[in-house]
Structures are given as C-alpha cells and as structure tokens.
Amino acid sequence: MTNLFDIPADPAAGGHSGLSAAPPGGARPNQSEPHGRTAESEALLAGLNPQQRAAVEHRGAPLLVVAGAGSGKTRVLTRRVAYLLAAGGAHPGEILAITFTNKAAAEMKERVADLVGGRARAIWVSTFHSMCVRILRSEAAHLGIKTTFTIYDSADSMRLVGMVASDLDLDTKRNTARALAAAISNLKNELIDPATAAERAETDIQKVTAEVYAGYQARLRAAAAFDFDDLIMQTVGLLQAFPAVAEHYRRRFRHVLVDEYQDTNHAQYTLVRELVGGTTPDAGGPGAAVGVAAHLPPAELVVVGDADQSIYAFRGATIRNITEFERDYPDARTIMLEQNYRSTQNILSAANAVIAGNTDRRAKSLWTSEGSGEKIVGYVGDNEHDEARFIGQEIDKLVDDTACRYGDVAVFYRTNAASRAIEDIFVRTGMPYRIVGGVRFYERKEVKDVLAYLRAVANPDDEVSLRRVLNTPRRGIGDRAEAQVVIFAEQERIPFADALRRVDDIAPLLATRSLNSIVSFNRLIDGLRSLVSDGGDPADLATAVLDRTGYRAELEASDDPQDASRLENLEQLVTVMREQAEMLIAARQAAAEGEAEASATDEEVGALAAESALLAAQLDGQQMLTGVLEQLSLVADADAVPDSEEGVVTLMTLHTAKGLEFPVVFLTGLEDGIFPHMRALGDAKELAEERRLAYVGITRARKRLYVTRAVTRSSWGQPGSNPPSRFLDDVPDEVVDWRRLIENVPFVDRDDDFFSSRAIGSGRSSPVSASRFGDRTPQSRFGDKMPPRGPATRGGGVGSKPPLELRKGDKVSHDKYGLGTVKIVDGVGVRATATIDFGSAGTIRLMLIGGVPMVKL
C-alpha cells in the first residue's frame, strides 16, 4: 500500500469533495468591522459581565480566554459564534469550533442553533478527531489512502503492537505491548515519525520502541487503518506536506475556536496553528506554519481554557499550550473570567484552597455573589461499604427532606474499580442510579466481536479485525491453522486476507477440519460483502452476522446467565446501528442543506437545499457501513449522556465529570493512595495533576458538596488502610461540617480484626483514642497520632493462611463443587493435593494451599 505522503506532486486545487467547498468569494477580510449595534447583537450581549462581553465582542488578534470553573466559558463561546454571524458579518461556513467531546460539540451546536437558527447548520462544530476524519476522507484521493479506512481504538492498537512485537521475536506479554503502545502514542503526540524516533533513540528501550513503531505504522497502513493519534498526526502531516491543501482549509475557516485548550497536546496545538496560518516567532521551528500565502491573513483564533483543569497530561496534554499562548501568538490578548456562576462560596473556598497547593500557577481566585450556602459535609467511614452506605442514606434523606431529586446527585470516584462498593449498596437498597463510562458498551467482548466482523467486511485489509473473528465463534480454525496462514502470507509476501483465500495452496499443512472451516469462512465473508453491495444497511448486516456465524445460536443455547445479557447487548447494538444509520443520513442532509443555504441567495435556498439533501442521502451500502463504523469508533461515549435524567443518581470517574455540573456532589475515596492515586504520590508533577483533578471534582458542585473517605478499604481482594487525603487538609475547617471523623491507626494484620478503629459513640470499646471534630482545636484535629504519609499498609494475604489438612475419608464443602469426600491425599505442606469425590460434580484433584475455597466439615 502506498505510504501516506508518497505522492510527490502537490495535488491540483479543486479536487476537494463538497464538504470542504469554500464559501463564495473566497477569503473574506479578516477584521471585518461589526455591522453596528443591532437588536440581535445587543440581545447576544445581554446578561454578560464585562469580561465575558469583551471576549464575545473581541475581533482580530488571537484571544486567550482564561476561564475559571463555572465562569460561563461555554456560554461565551456559543455567544461568540452567534455574535460573529449577527454582528460580525461572518459567514457560517467560515466558522470552525473544536471541542474535546462529542457531547460538548452536540450541545454547542444546539445552543448556537437556538440563537441563530438554520444558519448554524453550516458551522463546523466538531471534536479534533471527527474533524480530522472528515479532512482525511476528503483528501483521501490525494493521499493514496482509501476512504473506507478503519479507526483502531487503543485495544486494537495494543493487539497490533503485540503482532509486530511477535514479528520481531520480542517478549509479547501484555504489559510489554501496553508499554510499547503508550510509548508509540507519546511519540505520535509529539509528531515524531518512526525514522526520527530511530535516529534519536539512545537507550535500548528507545531503539526497540522505534523499531516496533516503524513496524506498527507499516501494519496500520497495510490494514488501511488509523489509530487515534494517527488521525491528528497524519492530518498535520497532510497540511504540512501539501501547502495547497492547507491553504484551502485556511481560506475556508476564518474563525477558529477551541474549547478546553488546556487539554491539547503538541499535535493538536500544531494542527490549530496549521489551520489558523500565520507565522511563528521562531519561524522554521517545530510547528511553524508553512507555505502561507502572503495575502492571506491568519484566521481569527479564540481559545478557552483553564490551566487548573488540565487533567489529561497522561495522554500528552500540555499546559504549556495555554501558559505560553502569548509567546506562541505575540499579538495575543488575554481575558480572565473569575466570577463563578455555579457554586456557593463555601464550595469555591474549598476549591481555591485545594488548588492553591499547586505552585507555579497563574493566581486565580474564584468568587461568587451567591453567598456562602450550605457547609461542605464530611464523613469518614469504617470501610468502603460504610462510606457507600452513608452516601446512600444521605441521598435518600436529601430527596425526602429537600427539593432534591435523584437526578440532581452525582457520585465521583478516582478509579472505575471504586464504583463497585457504591453500586453494591445502591443495588441492595434499590437506589436508582446509572454509571457513566466504566466498562463501556463498545468494549464488551461480544460487541467488539460483531463490530470486528463488520470492519472486516467493510475493509478487506483490516487484518486485526479479520483475525479476531477468524475463529469466533469457534469453528475449528485454531492457532496452528492460523499460524500456517501467517507463514504462507509471509512467504508469498501477500496480505493475510489473500493468504486465507489461497488456502488450497497450503491444504496439505492443515487439518481437514481447519481447511473446510476456512473455505466456509471465506464464503461467509463473501456473502456478507454481497449483502453490503446490494445496499443492505449496517443493522441488517449485523443481524446477518449474528445469524450466519452461529453467534446468536451459541449464546441462545448457553445456560450461562451472562450469555443472556450478552444477547441483550447485541440486540442493543443492532438498535444503535439502526439509529446511527438514520442519524448519518440526517446529518448528511443537514450538512448539505446548510452548505446550500450558506452559499445560496435567499430565493434559491429552498430548491437547492432540497436537491443537495437528496444527493447527500444517496449513500450506498459501503458508505453507510463505513460511516456508521466511524461513528461508533469516535462516539465512544454514546452511552454516556447523563443529561440529568429525571430520578437517577449519576456515578462516574472524576475525569468523566469534567465539564458537567450537579446540584449535589459526593467526592469519595479521599485517601492518600486512592486520591491522590498511589502512582502519583512519588512524583510532584503527577501530584499536581491529581490536585487539579480534585479541583475539577469540587467545582462540579453547585449547592452541596460531600467529601468522604474510609479508614479501611479492600483492594486487590485484600483489606488495607490509607491515611486521609492531603487534599482534605487544605480545605478550611470552617467550611466543613464533619458528620463523623475518626482517626486511622496503623493497620493490624489479623484476620479477625480488620476493622480495628471505631468511632466514639459506636457503643464498642475502641483500641485507640478517636475524636470527633469539635472535641479538639481544628488545627490538631488529626492530632499527632496520624500515621506517616505513604502507600497503604496491607493486611495479610491468602498465601499466609495455613494449608488445609485433610485425610482420606474427611468430608469437605467446596464453594463451587459442594459436598465431597476425600479419596486420596498426596504430598505435604504447600504441595499437598487431595482427590475428592464431589458426587454429581465429579471427582476432582485439588491443591490444599491456604485460601482454597473449601472447608473441612
């Protein structure tokens, strides 16, 4: 397959698809004067404070809006977009607004539409990734790539890295693949290509990484696939390699707005620069815009962000983009929004105090005119179950006693795994709740299996997907058979899929069963492809996959209750695909109408719009399938949608919570080792990011904030104890009402005494002195008995339990097999085994090491 940038000549202008059509008249004067004050423009400025107003009205030079949490930055962005149309004389097709999540994009689009009506349809509001996909598809012909390319998520990437590593005879443990994939991702975020990575590699690890990276990119190209980082990196490469293409987009987008700018990584930063045009202070350096026609002034750039809310450094985001904005764009202006319209003063005081713990930040202090509000409520549970119980009780109390509805409440935690304890209680007490994120729908095995079929059908080169489904459901094509095909493909230097087609050539090397299975697998795929070419829609195709592969039959035949829910998931997948297909058609129509409307005079609008909408809707089966698969890859949060749905408590990680707000927020697991996370404790930079995460969490709350922790918490199946989070120390005492406050004691490793500290007043004797807040001076509320900071102390493990001592004839009860009689005992100590007759469950030989789920009766 041709490499992306092999094409030597600059593509001729005019080859772009309809979606990138330039607005009539080409570039417009950049600093167009406002049309003066009209009723419409006045209305758009109404209700804004002076800073917000300045940001909305600002024209010309690049603008950085430093906005604190809850200061109405989304409002400013949407108003600005509307204002550009109403008072700035901007053309809707000239506006590009980039957000980080699809949800944010959808919301902004909706709000702008509320303000300016149908004109909003021609505005590009998009995430970085969706935008890049659209650009790459439009320019596919120039790049020597197919428009049917597949998008690999991180799991697919890891699989591919694993395949490359095994090609190179490297250790292919999962951890290795994960580390390599992360290293490659970092390189891509820094816009470093494999050749450069190899040049710069000094350590052995870097050399290996560069080698795998090169093989990985080759495999991606061969599979006609892009990973998430690729989407950005290759788009940047495209704009840099083809000045005419870059200029085309610069002419088109005269207003570029970026939300959540603090979360951009280097590649995204460069992409913005390329789209905006203009020059850099250190021209020629990395990120310098190339080939800008002298007569084309840079687009108007407005970025909005809050360095204190940067929580994605782990995926390459760099605050430098926001802190150095004025250096990057020397004529830039900065506007600060500090007034908060979301939270009470108590909550803001806590947020300010916590974030103040970070040095090296631009001082910023949120304030509100709303008054202090309720105190923050604190609670220390004996363990995570007690913590969860308190949360459940408190929510019920709020709903019963106040105007609060379940939908007003959110519970945040640091890691997805932490949701379990809370869920347990909620399920048991019948609390209505929903989890956002976590084990995502699209990450479930059965869903990925079916999607892999669809991808393999849509993109014949997609080796990762093809090999995933080759023996799913099991049809007798085992590792040996697959390996033979791989070897044959290497010998003949043909793609895996082609080797599979020529299975007859290696028939002698295969078991008859494998051979037959491969032949019928080929037929299966052919059949599915013809379904697509006959114009079948993606949902029908998914149904056909379920029927023809026997996937559905296998699940239906199973009596495992998990398989029943798998079936439900698959049904839901088919439904989602049907909806997506409809949305795709609707979106095409809307875009086409928008384009038509934007480029036509009023009289022509109706006819033209209708005509192009009809054209756009004429998607063939292949386009439809590609489009739907793309949606599913990019819109991974389709099952998110908290939308403050009536009557449902929302559970999510702190990262997912960004950009949202709730009247009532529970911040859980405030323990050193949990939040801040153990992995961050040793590293000042990571600790600073954890602190920002705490700041994000606190500032989600509008009226009431709860902070909770647990003295003991089980993780990895073992109980342990964590000191209180250092973030709690920073919260001023006068804004917190501690409902229950107990001290930690050094963890005691005794099976019968896990919970060795108790609250005063619990009615039981306490091994240590504990205190309620209020019994002491606030400053010393944790006294000097606080255990030293550091990783959690751990209790004894399974292995420390004594082995089970059995003799022939003993009766036992096993958790899984039930009652049994010992028949034979072999070996001594940890090597001892027993052969036990479990009656109808069979006769089984078991090891007797400690922790075996069996007791002697």
Place this chain on the structure above:
DNA sequence: GAAAAGGTGCTTTTT
C-alpha cells in the same frame, strides 16, 4: 481442538 482448572497480575484517568 475444546473445556476446564489453575495461575497471574492488575488499577489510573480517555478522545
């Protein structure tokens, strides 16, 4: 080759 038992290592966070 499939099924099942045993072993291993895991937990950041996500577009």
Place this chain on the structure above:
DNA sequence: GCACCTTTTC
C-alpha cells in the same frame, strides 16, 4: 476479586 492467560486433560 476478577479477567484473562496458560496448562492440563479428555
């Protein structure tokens, strides 16, 4: 405590 991987057994 769990999911996933490896080994064992039929």
